Amino acid sequence: MPTKGQRTRAEIVQRSAALMNRQGFFAAPMAAVVEATGIQKGGLYRHFESREALAYEALEFAVAQVRARFMQALQGRSGACEQLLALLDAYAGSTGDVPFEGGCPIMNTAIEADHAHPGLRLRAQQAMSGWHGLLQRIVATGVAAGEMRPGTDPKHVATVFIACIEGAVMLAHLYGDASHLNAARSHLARWIESELRQPPGASA
Amino acid sequence: MPTKGQRTRAEIVQRSAALMNRQGFFAAPMAAVVEATGIQKGGLYRHFESREALAYEALEFAVAQVRARFMQALQGRSGACEQLLALLDAYAGSTGDVPFEGGCPIMNTAIEADHAHPGLRLRAQQAMSGWHGLLQRIVATGVAAGEMRPGTDPKHVATVFIACIEGAVMLAHLYGDASHLNAARSHLARWIESELRQPPGASA
Numbered sequence: 001m002p003t004k005g006q007r008t009r010a011e012i013v014q015r016s017a018a019l020m021n022r023q024g025f026f027a028a029p030m031a032a033v034v035e036a037t038g039i040q041k042g043g044l045y046r047h048f049e050s051r052e053a054l055a056y057e058a059l060e061f062a063v064a065q066v067r068a069r070f071m072q073a074l075q076g077r078s079g080a081c082e083q084l085l086a087l088l089d090a091y092a093g094s095t096g097d098v099p100f101e102g103g104c105p106i107m108n109t110a111i112e113a114d115h116a117h118p119g120l121r122l123r124a125q126q127a128m129s130g131w132h133g134l135l136q137r138i139v140a141t142g143v144a145a146g147e148m149r150p151g152t153d154p155k156h157v158a159t160v161f162i163a164c165i166e167g168a169v170m171l172a173h174l175y176g177d178a179s180h181l182n183a184a185r186s187h188l189a190r191w192i193e194s195e196l197r198q199p200p201g202a203s204a
Numbered sequence: 205m206p207t208k209g210q211r212t213r214a215e216i217v218q219r220s221a222a223l224m225n226r227q228g229f230f231a232a233p234m235a236a237v238v239e240a241t242g243i244q245k246g247g248l249y250r251h252f253e254s255r256e257a258l259a260y261e262a263l264e265f266a267v268a269q270v271r272a273r274f275m276q277a278l279q280g281r282s283g284a285c286e287q288l289l290a291l292l293d294a295y296a297g298s299t300g301d302v303p304f305e306g307g308c309p310i311m312n313t314a315i316e317a318d319h320a321h322p323g324l325r326l327r328a329q330q331a332m333s334g335w336h337g338l339l340q341r342i343v344a345t346g347v348a349a350g351e352m353r354p355g356t357d358p359k360h361v362a363t364v365f366i367a368c369i370e371g372a373v374m375l376a377h378l379y380g381d382a383s384h385l386n387a388a389r390s391h392l393a394r395w396i397e398s399e400l401r402q403p404p405g406a407s408a
Contacts, residue, residue, distance in 0.1 A: 023320045027231040102318060107371075110378040111315040114306060116227040125378055159387040160368065163375055167311075167367030174314040174329055183363040191395075 009047045012037045017058040017065075021102035024112050025055040026120060056123065062105035063127045070134070080142020081197045084135070084161070088185050091165050103173045106131065107166045132158045139196075149198050157196065164188055213251045216241045221262040221269075225306035228316045229259040230324060260327065266309035267331045274338070284346020285401045288339070288365070292389050295369050307377045310335065311370045336362045343400075353402050361400065368392055 002010070019036040020028045030051060034041055048054040073090035077083050102108065106127045113121035135158035142148035168184030171177075206214070223240040224232045234255065238245055252258040277294035281287050306312065310331045317325035339362035346352035372388030375381075 022318045024228070024231060024316070027228060027316070028320075103315070107374055108315055110374055111307070111312055112228070112231070114226045114377065116232075121378070128375070128378060156387050156391075159372065159375060159384050160391045163371030163384065163388050164364065164368045165371065166374060167369065167371035168363065170311055170314055170370060171332070171363060171367055173318065174325070174332060180363050180367065183360050184367050187360075187364045 005047075008039075012039060012044065012047055012054070013057050013061050016054055017062040017105075018101055020055060020058050021062050021105045021108055025059050025105075025109055026052070026117055027112060052119070055120070059105060059109060059120075059123055059127075066105060067130070070131075080138050080145070080147050081192050083138050084192055084196075085189060087135075088165070088188055091169070091181075091185075103169050104166055107169065128162075132162060135161055142196075147198055148196050149202075152196055160191075161188060209251075212243070216243060216248065216251055216258070217261050217265050220258055221266040221309075222305055224259060224262050225266050225309050225312055229263050229309075229313055230256070230321055231316060256323070260323070263309060263313060263324075263327055263331075270309060271334070274335075284342050284349070284351050285396050287342050288396055288400075289393060291339075292369070292392055295373070295385075295389075307373050308370055311373065332366075336366060339365055346400075351402055352400050353406075356400055364395075365392060 015037045016028075016033055019032055023029075023032060030041060033044065033051075033054070037044065044054065048057070069090050070087055073086045074083055077086045106124055109120055109124040110128065113124050115121070136154040139148060139152060139154035139157045143150060143152050143154070164184045164187065168180045171180035219241045220232075220237055223236055227233075227236060234245060237248065237255075237258070241248065248258065252261070273294050274291055277290045278287055281290045310328055313324055313328040314332065317328050319325070340358040343352060343356060343358035343361045347354060347356050347358070368388045368391065372384045375384035
């Protein structure tokens with residue numbers, strides 16, 4: 001059983017993540033963190049050694065939430081094309097909801113960090129590489145299994161996939177309009193079917 | 205001839221834009237603005253009524269720089285497909301440089317603003333709509349001229365185009381690696397040729 005202190009700490013991380021994914025992991029003002037968590041500044045510093053340490057834990061939590069959603073989407077899906085389509089649905093599903101309020105925490109952090117916050121940038125790189133690497137492995141497995149066309153470049157597919165989805169998440173958030181997500185989803189789904197999937201009967 | 209005061213003002217805007225496009229139009233600390241412009245806080249407030257007013261002018265300047273680059277790329281290009289390809293080159297050219305240091309100011313502002321800064325968000329929406337609208341008009345003209353396939357949806361094309369480029373700009377900046385831009389460029393160029401351009405000899 002977690003102690004009361006552990007439960008409080010976990011709740012601070014969760015609420016900070018929701019706030020910081022909208023207002024910035026470093027940029028969200030301390031007053032907003034106090035308001036979102038319902039805990040005074042002194043109380044926050046009893047649980048976290050610094051504002052920065054809290055930001056990093058909140059980011060880790062947000063990224064883990066998104067990762068959990070992707071992993072759940074992959075459950076029971078076999079075949080590279082089906083896995084890519086399942087990930088598309090998880091990110092840009094017909095309901096238009098996104099895995100985490102405020103958009104993709106990795107993209108948000110990538111933009112926020114740029115060159116001003118090397119520690120934050122490094123964490124965004126690591127999280128993005130996890131996502132990019134997962135897609136590359138799916139494609140490489142699909143090519144090896146003869147399910148995707150020979151010569152398909154896993155890195156190229158992973159980059160186009162992520163770029164298109166992340167850009168669409170940004171547009172959907174900017175306008176409050178999920179149709180941008182649907183456009184990216186249908187574009188990528190069509191690309192998978194018309195250019196990546198090995199046509200049935202083709203020699204592998 | 206601009207006065208000395210006007211020149212100073214223009215220089216403040218330009219230097220602030222370069223700084224804020226990396227560190228955030230609202231998030232960049234005042235101390236960093238002072239350092240980047242070489243002008244003390246009191247001096248800045250003689251030229252701009254508020255930190256916010258300076259941020260909005262800097263954003264407007266950054267967006268105008270990007271727009272100028274696109275307009276230049278379109279010079280002398282006729283035909284919708286050629287115009288789309290020229291815009292792709294302008295954004296994700298083989299040199300790997302981008303129109304403005306720190307990435308796309310519209311995307312950066314879209315991410316920074318989210319729900320925390322309605323004024324900033326509105327400006328990001330307006331700037332993005334200018335870019336989205338330009339692409340829609342190019343596609344609509346191409347369809348009307350029989351150069352692009354009938355039934356091509358200008359809004360869909362504009363969204364996919366922007367999403368893929370903006371996402372790739374984000375990845376290229378995150379990793380300091382222009383190959384992500386090249387991937388998006390070759391994907392979209394191939395899409396234009398294989399799915400959007402009306403094949404020669406096809407009935408319009």
